Amino acid sequence: MKPTYSIKKDFSLDTMDIVIAVLLGVCQAVVEIFGLLGFLERTVWATGPVGFAIYAFYNGTTWILIFLGAYLRKRAMVPVLAVAVTALVRWFSGDPDGPILLFYALFPVSFGALIFPLLRWRGGSLLFVLSVAVTSVANQVALFVGQGGFQLADGTFWALVSMGIASVGGTLWGFTTWYLGRGLEVAGVNSLDQPPSLNVETSKSSEIKIKEKKEDQVIEFNDYSFWFDRKNKKQSDAQLNSVSLTIKKKSIVLLVGESGAGKSTLALNILGIYPDYYGGAYEGMIWIENDLDQLQSRDSIPKDKRFRNVNIVFQNPEDQTVCLTVEEEVSFALENYGLEKSEIIIRVKDALLWVGLLGKEEVSVNELSTGEKQRLVLASMVALRPKVLILDEPTSNLDPQGKDEIIKLVNRLRDELDMTIVLIEHEVDKVFPIVDEIFHIEHNKVLGPFTPESFLSEIGLRARDELGLWIPQASEISLDLKKRGMDIGDSIDVTYESLFQKLQAQLSQKLSRHIDQLETNQLSEVLKLSNVNTGDLFNSINLSFKSGEMVAIAGANGSGKSILGSIIAGIYHNYSGEVFIHDENIRNLNLEEITNTISYIFQIPEKQFVRNTVFNEIQHGIRDKNIDESAINKKVKEVLELVNLWSRRDASPYILSHGQKRRLSVASMIISKPKVLILDEPTFGQDFRQAKNLMLLLKDLAASGTLIIFMTNDMKIVSEYANRVIVLKEKVIFDGNPKVFFNEEKLLEEAHLESPCIARLNNYFNLSDYSNYDVVLESIIKEING
């Protein structure tokens, strides 16, 4: 069937279109403000006809980002909105050019945007070329009308000449727009293949379907399958494959599975985000409890009611805050749904009280800490009071105390507000004790439900060893002991307390003994910090680091771990005191000299990539130009094989999975064999297997003499891999053996940290000088066996 064109669809925008237009408009505003475009342009104009001719050629560059929106979203209105956003962002950030731009830029962009409906999106790449060219010419006309340019250009003749130049320049920049769009697609940015205005698909029938509830279900899947690609509906390629499950009311349900298994996809299908908002195809049914306590088919629930009863909090709170102040943020959803003003005020106050943000109503959202932002997005859900709340890794950005607060909040949501909670979470130590049921997603199928105990007994150590999942450390210990033939009862412990009770019967508490400084492959002092002081975060830091050490820097959120790492790496300068690398003060070195010795790996790997393929990214790490190409290629291959990325060497770094990106970011730094490697939260967002492989790689590097410093909130990683821990709270409150630190209750509390299960057992029973898992386990077995 031949697609028919709908102009109404071309000039209406869905939420994704708006967000893309806003992002591009903001990006353009950043470029214009920091590139001083207004200043440059007026200087160019001031030179008269020649200036106008020069400007005519390059004015199209200011439209590249704007029309990129039209390329990505295939709607004529997107560039118009992007321009309005650019102008208003500049205006409200105090740029006096903002108001001029609002009037001056909307005129040309409207001309360019009209090209799409006029040609009905026929023309492929040439369409974007033409639209930018037309906009450039219209820009020139606006300039003449606004600036008296006919006169300044020394008459009509030169004005027409400059318009001709604008059309040539605009053609070139239009190609650039198209080319940039293609490049972004390769880097994983979604773009539409077809304009929605040419979409002939009619929406599925929304006949209301209701069914009887047999149990106290709130969500039910019946043989449900989902595909991202509508054109490929082979069962073997389904992202969710014949899922049947029931979620009960007022329960806390945990979804587990390795990275990429489909946990978030399942959650978004419950909501209907997939397929109704962001595409995809499905078969089968999802039933959701409606306001009348009946089960209603998901696709028959009207969109304006869809998210009243089921809602979600995503992992990163930064991606979800959409208002300027705390109060606006919490009331946003309630205002959208048209609740009464008085009701909104009461709910907002109540929600802020719940999460401990009462009194911060007028505070700007951008001023909140990460933990506060996480609580803020939860507050907006508390205010909305859905029946079912999905939480996607709610504790990932938080320190142990922060994690505790969130878990307590989750319990309260279930107990006091009767919410059903669906959790996606790696931090299973705290979550398993409160969870009622677990669903395990493996190879796109959903297994379960399990209770925590049945999950551990049926899947057990396979979850850790084969599937790479985190399981509570108490359960790990329990299962490992059983596997080695130890008799510690039938049940599998989920908490430290229950495991401790069992072991207490079999182990005796020994007298504490002197803990020797752990031996490391220490060669020489590599780094020294002398009286380092930032004023607000910490002061009087005096530290010395030796080669071969594996040092963890720990502390609460906001204690300055990342800042300290940045100071050591020479990329943060707002401090007093000295940092010496091999006795050389880093203030006397330039950044290139520092980075020859010290490599810094960011928490978010994507921010570190500088090349277009995995291979080139690694190759960039070898800076020595004297190495010939074949030797470089050989080295790159070795490193890629070491981190299991050789098969992905031609891929864009941005489209790798999270674990792959992390390995790439590490590999690209270690190829140059730095003396010091600093990593910010290296195991962030990683499953067990990915985290273990990474830390073992770092351990090997330390064994070969590299000083490894990593900043982390994860005490399991500290106890397992670090031979030294430095704890920050306004100063260094501890520096030494992790085992000793985990015995210091007061310090742990002061720093908002917690001792991992293995370390608590080790300290209580005084089993070993080391808090590594395998060593302590062996000690337990030895003690039990006598």
Add this chain to the structure above:
Amino acid sequence: MDNFKITYQQGDSFIHRLSPYTKLMIILSISFVAIFNTSLSVAVSLFLFAFCSAIFLTNIPYKLYWNFGKIILPFVFIISSVFPFFYGGQVTAGSDLIAISTPFKDLTWSALGFGALLGLRFLTLAMAGLTFAFTTHPSDLVQNFTERGWNYRYVHAPVLGLILFPRFIKLALEILLTQKVRNLGFELKGFRKKIHRFRHLVFAMLVLGLRNGQVQAMALDVRGYASNKKRTFVRKSPGNRFTETISLIILLLSIIYLISQFNPQFMQWNI
């Protein structure tokens, strides 16, 4: 940039109490007249009007206006001092007597008046624009226009832009840092290195920003973003219909004034 604040200053002045619509109509009026006006006396009057309104009717310290406004002073200087050399009778802003003799060209009072006119134009627009930004909360703007029938999502988009703006700045700074740390472009020198780094900066900002866009869009949709035609607003937006009507009349009068000054014979104003 985490401490980035919008320019809005809390207050209860006369201009604070006007609705955003009223203020926008007045800004439009001032802008049209400022951009198309060719009379020096009108330009001076307009600038004085904008200046006095800003200083006396907003209760905002003049220092704040200075902090933001001083960045355009180089533009104003360039325009006022360079454009007189390109004067060719575009406007009648003084006599034809020579005021200054220079090695390039003798400048008449009319030429100097032309430069002054252009400078005053930008000063007026800047003053009016800053007054608007200082006295208008973006959420009030959204509310005012939504209540007038505009699509809430489109009107809210710039507010979303203001929220994302500091995050983009932070992202840009992080990418710039990465470029230094990883010595991007080490094989290049000078201007070529700068271009190479600029291209990477824009590309990385786009990739990282746009890939997060999907989650942001989902986060808006799940909170009922414009799912209902009628939306509640908790915040009390200032203004009333009377002042809005007056502002519309002012806009119409300014357009009528401009039309009356138009000289179709020369496609220019007031020649």
